[in-house]
Amino acid sequence: ALPICDMGLFANMFGKGEKADLTAETLKPQRVKVLDVRSRREYQGGHIAGAKSMDVSSPDFAQAVKRLNAKTTYLVYCQSGSRSSRAAGAMRGAGLTVLDGGGMRKMQSNGWTIGP
Numbered sequence: 001a002l003p004i005c006d007m008g009l010f011a012n013m014f015g016k017g018e019k020a021d022l023t024a025e026t027l028k029p030q031r032v033k034v035l036d037v038r039s040r041r042e043y044q045g046g047h048i049a050g051a052k053s054m055d056v057s058s059p060d061f062a063q064a065v066k067r068l069n070a071k072t073t074y075l076v077y078c079q080s081g082s083r084s085s086r087a088a089g090a091m092r093g094a095g096l097t098v099l100d101g102g103g104m105r106k107m108q109s110n111g112w113t114i115g116p
Helices: 007-013 024-030 040-044 061-066 082-093 104-109
Strands: 033-036 073-078 097-103
Touching: 061 082, 073 082, 073 104, 082 097, 097 104
Parallel strands: 033 073, 073 097
Antiparallel strands: none
């Protein structure tokens, strides 16, 4: 009998088998573009230094994705990790290279700081 769900296979199919290095120390020198996919209001309340706002819940999100440079690597984050996962999936579907940074707390634990 086959197992109901082989999580290893599932993880590998969706590219989550290997843990990416999401630390600021590693990614900043690579000129990764950081995108905050929370609402504009949340972004204005405090965001990762240098991040640009791109609300995944906005009706304009798909159009904004189309305008992004396919040669750039993007790191997306939100408050808890749910919206960043959704944004990363949509962006990968559009052919972009995207790292899912998860939520604000995870970003900060990886050395990313709050700032302008």
